[in-house]
Amino acid sequence: MAQRTSGAGVPSGPAPLSGVPVPAMASAGRRDAPEAPDFGILKRLARDQLIYLLEQLPGKKDLFIEADLMSPLDRIANVSILKQHEVDKLYKVETRPPPSSCDQFCFLVRPRIRTMRYIADIVNADKMSGRSRKYKIIFSPQKFYACEMVLEEEGVFGDVTCDEWSFYLLPLDEDIISMELPEFFRDYFLEGDHRWINSIARALQLLNSLYGPFGRAYGIGRCAKMSFELWRDLEGESEGDGQGRKPEIGNVFLMDRDTDYVTALCSQVVYEGLVDDTFRIKCGSVDFGPDVTSSDKSIKVLLNAQDKVFSQIRNEHFSSVFGFLSQKSRNLQAQYDRRRGMDIKQMKNFVSQELKGLKQEHRLLSLHIGACESIMKKKTKQDFQEMIKAEHSLLEGFDIRESTSFIEEHIDRQVSPIESLRLMCLLSITENGLVPKDYRSLKTQYLQSYGPEHLLTFHNLKRIGLLTEQAAGETLTAVESRVSKLVTDRAAGKITDAFNSLARKSNFRAISKKLGLIPRLDGEYDLKLPRDMAYVFSGAYVPLSCKIIEQVLERRGWQGLEEVVRLLNGHEFSVSDSAAEDSAEAQRVVLAVFLGGCTFSEIAALRFLGKERGCKFIFLTTAITNSARVMEAMTEARA
Amino acid sequence: MSRVRADEEEYWHSSKFRAFTFDDEDDELSQLKESKQAVNSLRDIVDDDDDDLERVSWSGEPVGSISWSIKETASSSTSSLEGRDSILQKGSSSYAAFPKQVSSYSLSSLFKGRNKLPSFQSLSDALSDTGVKNYAPDLRRPKAEYKDYINDWSPKDTVRRMQRGKVCSLERFRSLQDKLVLLDEAVAGHDGNVITAVLIFLKRTLRREILFRELEVRQVALCHLIHFLKETGEQKLLLDLLRFLDRTEEVALSQYREHLNIQDVEKRREFLKGCIGLPFSAEDTSHIQDHYTLLERQIIIETNDRHLETSGESEMFRKYPRKASILNMPLVTTLFYSCFYHYTEAEGTFSSPINLKKTFKIPDKQYVLTALAARAKLRAWNDVDALFTTKNWLGYTKKKAPIGFHRVVEILQRNNAPVQVLQEYVRLVEDVETRLSLATKYKCHDVVIETYKDLKDRIQLTAYKCKVERGSAEEEKINSILNNMQIRWKN
Numbered sequence A: 001m002a003q004r005t006s007g008a009g010v011p012s013g014p015a016p017l018s019g020v021p022v023p024a025m026a027s028a029g030r031r032d033a034p035e036a037p038d039f040g041i042l043k044r045l046a047r048d049q050l051i052y053l054l055e056q057l058p059g060k061k062d063l064f065i066e067a068d069l070m071s072p073l074d075r076i077a078n079v080s081i082l083k084q085h086e087v088d089k090l091y092k093v094e095t096r097p098p099p100s101s102c103d104q105f106c107f108l109v110r111p112r113i114r115t116m117r118y119i120a121d122i123v124n125a126d127k128m129s130g131r132s133r134k135y136k137i138i139f140s141p142q143k144f145y146a147c148e149m150v151l152e153e154e155g156v157f158g159d160v161t162c163d164e165w166s167f168y169l170l171p172l173d174e175d176i177i178s179m180e181l182p183e184f185f186r187d188y189f190l191e192g193d194h195r196w197i198n199s200i201a202r203a204l205q206l207l208n209s210l211y212g213p214f215g216r217a218y219g220i221g222r223c224a225k226m227s228f229e230l231w232r233d234l235e236g237e238s239e240g241d242g243q244g245r246k247p248e249i250g251n252v253f254l255m256d257r258d259t260d261y262v263t264a265l266c267s268q269v270v271y272e273g274l275v276d277d278t279f280r281i282k283c284g285s286v287d288f289g290p291d292v293t294s295s296d297k298s299i300k301v302l303l304n305a306q307d308k309v310f311s312q313i314r315n316e317h318f319s320s321v322f323g324f325l326s327q328k329s330r331n332l333q334a335q336y337d338r339r340r341g342m343d344i345k346q347m348k349n350f351v352s353q354e355l356k357g358l359k360q361e362h363r364l365l366s367l368h369i370g371a372c373e374s375i376m377k378k379k380t381k382q383d384f385q386e387m388i389k390a391e392h393s394l395l396e397g398f399d400i401r402e403s404t405s406f407i408e409e410h411i412d413r414q415v416s417p418i419e420s421l422r423l424m425c426l427l428s429i430t431e432n433g434l435v436p437k438d439y440r441s442l443k444t445q446y447l448q449s450y451g452p453e454h455l456l457t458f459h460n461l462k463r464i465g466l467l468t469e470q471a472a473g474e475t476l477t478a479v480e481s482r483v484s485k486l487v488t489d490r491a492a493g494k495i496t497d498a499f500n501s502l503a504r505k506s507n508f509r510a511i512s513k514k515l516g517l518i519p520r521l522d523g524e525y526d527l528k529l530p531r532d533m534a535y536v537f538s539g540a541y542v543p544l545s546c547k548i549i550e551q552v553l554e555r556r557g558w559q560g561l562e563e564v565v566r567l568l569n570g571h572e573f574s575v576s577d578s579a580a581e582d583s584a585e586a587q588r589v590v591l592a593v594f595l596g597g598c599t600f601s602e603i604a605a606l607r608f609l610g611k612e613r614g615c616k617f618i619f620l621t622t623a624i625t626n627s628a629r630v631m632e633a634m635t636e637a638r639a
Numbered sequence B: 001m002s003r004v005r006a007d008e009e010e011y012w013h014s015s016k017f018r019a020f021t022f023d024d025e026d027d028e029l030s031q032l033k034e035s036k037q038a039v040n041s042l043r044d045i046v047d048d049d050d051d052d053l054e055r056v057s058w059s060g061e062p063v064g065s066i067s068w069s070i071k072e073t074a075s076s077s078t079s080s081l082e083g084r085d086s087i088l089q090k091g092s093s094s095y096a097a098f099p100k101q102v103s104s105y106s107l108s109s110l111f112k113g114r115n116k117l118p119s120f121q122s123l124s125d126a127l128s129d130t131g132v133k134n135y136a137p138d139l140r141r142p143k144a145e146y147k148d149y150i151n152d153w154s155p156k157d158t159v160r161r162m163q164r165g166k167v168c169s170l171e172r173f174r175s176l177q178d179k180l181v182l183l184d185e186a187v188a189g190h191d192g193n194v195i196t197a198v199l200i201f202l203k204r205t206l207r208r209e210i211l212f213r214e215l216e217v218r219q220v221a222l223c224h225l226i227h228f229l230k231e232t233g234e235q236k237l238l239l240d241l242l243r244f245l246d247r248t249e250e251v252a253l254s255q256y257r258e259h260l261n262i263q264d265v266e267k268r269r270e271f272l273k274g275c276i277g278l279p280f281s282a283e284d285t286s287h288i289q290d291h292y293t294l295l296e297r298q299i300i301i302e303t304n305d306r307h308l309e310t311s312g313e314s315e316m317f318r319k320y321p322r323k324a325s326i327l328n329m330p331l332v333t334t335l336f337y338s339c340f341y342h343y344t345e346a347e348g349t350f351s352s353p354i355n356l357k358k359t360f361k362i363p364d365k366q367y368v369l370t371a372l373a374a375r376a377k378l379r380a381w382n383d384v385d386a387l388f389t390t391k392n393w394l395g396y397t398k399k400k401a402p403i404g405f406h407r408v409v410e411i412l413q414r415n416n417a418p419v420q421v422l423q424e425y426v427r428l429v430e431d432v433e434t435r436l437s438l439a440t441k442y443k444c445h446d447v448v449i450e451t452y453k454d455l456k457d458r459i460q461l462t463a464y465k466c467k468v469e470r471g472s473a474e475e476e477k478i479n480s481i482l483n484n485m486q487i488r489w490k491n
Helices: A002-008 A040-055 A067-076 A079-084 A113-128 A145-153 A183-190 A197-211 A222-237 A261-265 A271-279 A318-337 A344-381 A384-396 A400-412 A417-430 A436-450 A452-464 A473-486 A497-503 A508-515 A533-537 A544-555 A562-567 A600-613 A627-634 B002-013 B027-048 B064-074 B078-090 B104-111 B119-127 B143-149 B155-163 B176-188 B192-205 B208-216 B219-232 B235-244 B248-261 B265-275 B282-311 B315-319 B331-341 B353-359 B364-377 B381-388 B405-414 B419-426 B432-441 B445-455 B458-467 B473-483
Strands: A061-065 A087-092 A104-109 A134-139 A160-164 A176-178 A216-220 A251-256 A285-288 A299-302 A572-576 A589-595 A616-621 B389-391 B397-399
Touching: A040 A067, A040 A079, A040 A197, A061 A067, A067 A104, A079 A087, A104 A113, A113 A134, A113 A145, A113 B219, A145 A160, A145 B192, A145 B219, A183 A452, A183 A627, A197 A222, A197 A589, A197 B192, A216 A222, A216 A544, A222 A251, A222 A572, A222 A589, A222 B155, A251 A544, A261 A417, A261 A544, A261 A627, A271 A285, A271 A318, A271 A344, A271 A600, A285 A344, A318 A344, A384 A400, A384 A417, A400 A417, A400 A436, A400 B364, A417 A436, A417 A452, A417 A508, A417 A627, A436 A452, A436 B282, A436 B331, A436 B364, A452 A627, A452 B248, A452 B282, A508 A544, A508 A562, A533 A544, A533 A600, A544 A589, A544 A600, A589 A600, A600 A616, B155 B176, B155 B192, B176 B192, B176 B208, B176 B219, B192 B208, B192 B219, B208 B219, B208 B235, B219 B235, B235 B248, B248 B265, B248 B282, B265 B282, B282 B315, B282 B331, B282 B353, B331 B353, B331 B364, B353 B364, B364 B381, B364 B405, B381 B389, B381 B419, B405 B419, B405 B432, B419 B432, B419 B445, B432 B445, B445 B458, B445 B473, B458 B473
Parallel strands: A061 A087, A061 A104, A104 A134, A134 A160, A176 A616, A216 A251, A251 A589, A589 A616
Antiparallel strands: A216 A572, A285 A299, B389 B397
């Protein structure tokens, strides 16, 4: 399918990136996008450092691993590597450890208070029973002072040694690097905690030193700006690094998730997005259950460019996936059929050379066909069609009443707490808040359907600005101005997170108009031959985040986008480092950094844009996200 | 006092974090690391016999003090000067001795080692705890002189060092002014980890009212403290802070949140009762009241029904054993439960659906949807019928629903309602297109036939003949309609 888009030569959208001379859009003249740099080195670095750290505790040891570090760890190491470095037994943090005779405990954890307490409990229990052991905590990606404080308070400081495993970057695929920090979203956007900014700056520093220097940096959002500043600050000290090496990534674009919540909240319809929404892709792999494998067991499948079937359908609109799969199956059948009429020698060749590949392809095909079936089944049951229709109405801003009552019924029928919440948020952001009457009634019904404790969830959503009540403007500005008078933070005049979220309006409708996010429909939108990034949402909506990136890259800055920036609440920047001489190749490689998560739809859209413009997007995200993850991060769970 | 100090020292100093290199063969670097470690271990010896009050960790960069003193002059407030004077009297440090006009950068750059290593080294650099190669050992001063410098990190440099994971004592920031400058620097440095570290220090060394007062005008720092208190579970302090800030709604929510941790239902109910008086918004107060009432009801229902179930007296419970307890379930689930097990009960009982509807002002729509789902599940089609039947003042009956009839059909269908039941509701679907598609999908032949007849669509009706069984009543009906000369077909 790659060849289809690149061969089509549809000169869609405005002029190509200036400064990047793309040849005339003749069908054959399209310049191929550069290859992505090799990120394998990141894995090796992380693995080597982990081994080094394990060796710091020589001898047999039990290893306790934080649950959410297990999948990332799996991607860079395996049990035998751990065993080679004298790891005896593996435990999951949070489970009570069985009595172990091991003299050394090693904890591989995220810097979290509750994990510190868990470790302290183990150490203290040992102390009580007169057991002496060595304890080592390895924090990933970094240690927090607050964690040390807890260790001190619990009286185990000094009994444990601490180390840091600077595992900032996990390459999930050829073009996706994840920090695997889903908690960043809630920590920063809801709680206003800047604790991960250092990690982000260090991640940028590492990438810059390996693949940079980045000649140009763009960004929008407060966190983007702060991360950029801190990175530059760190970078300032290591001047001279990376000089004389050929840069591979010439541009970096940082974006805060709150610049565009709408896209993150939409139902995904490109294959990879749908798989994520339906089965949850975790750390680049997915568990296909019995309904997909049509057997009694689940299969864990790595989804990336190496999967020859998946790599061809991942970015496609779901509707074109079936056709592709059936075509592929027919080809496969034909290749198998060649066996007939082969003589012994040919057969031998076939078996030794082709059969394995065919079998592999067969396995993959049947898995993805199974996944498609399962998706179809689930989606038909959930009135997916009706839901998509409601979503599109919200995006376009018509039939709001109808959509509101669709959401209401969704809630009343207890279809799904997360989906109901998502639709309400989508309504709120696109409409700049709910009218008070609707807000009250939907909230009441939600609490009745899904439990009164969600009162806390609503409060969170209000704070973060995802689900608000249209208020009389004056009260808000009064608070706002009072606070800005009081604020003495160094960056003066900055309105604080807490109030910023309250005061912040999404302005979606105006932005959408300004940037033309809703394509005018002249005739049917051919999803098999996409003409713009809107194809990732069935041609109904161009993802805002991607549109901003496109526009800024094209203009090499924010000139001409002043109004959009204003509507997006500012904090934009564009810096070019004249010292860095980037090769033409590097200029066409863009590192898109999503602070607070990036969806597969956005990835697909930018991959499409890259193909159109002959440039390559590399994705760095705090985590892969989707609407359900965003909503779950806001939900107050039952303890 | 000195004991506390010693602990504090240890806390900030004893990071066991060692530098990490990928390439240990590199002599220069590993040598540097070695010497640094050696010096680090020396620190303990040096510090041991030192009883100076404002001790800071060892470092090789003596410039910080200058920029610190520049900061001091810039923000010369009397209080800070007083604070400093007292320090000066006690301790041996003297900032004043340093020239004040020198930028911290210009000097530090003199001491900064140029990085001559190839790019790969830069990586290990990025991963190790130091971004700069300070050729520190060479800069070491004799002990007496050293003592003068060790305390002198400016707030800015202190923050920078902490951002880079280096140990740094905060003990010397004693005056309120110094503490606040430090906090502001931390905020300006964008690193939340450092902001929290400074806040932990401030929280320990300042009376809470003063801390609160200062945080009120430092919103970023305030967010960090609130988050920190939430994470460490210092609920009391958190509530005090929120009260101080007049964030009464958050006080209420934060307290209400605690109910999630109470497992025992009776205790939870009691706790919720206490929550009713909390300063929620008027709207939320009624939600809290409802939460309490709901749990109270559930406890009553649960006690009753568990008895009924175990005694085996009730046929309902024998036939349909309960899968889970109703405790702590949402209202709609409770309503479903009561429509399932207690549908016919009089309004007076707590478990009757009507009682629930009245008590919680459940909207018609929600009530009908829930009751429908429950009765359909039991295949109590008469109840379903009654749910939608209304009589007008003339005594005619009519089917009415607060939800679309297509929704009714869907729910019935999901519960495997027979065609006779289903088609009655398919017939009531207002939109012709939807009606036709539903009727076709669920094989409600009569409805399809009648709809085509109403549409005067002979072609479709003829075509439909092949969908019904040969010789069936439906086929006969189609034929008789097609033969009816009275109808003016549109095609």
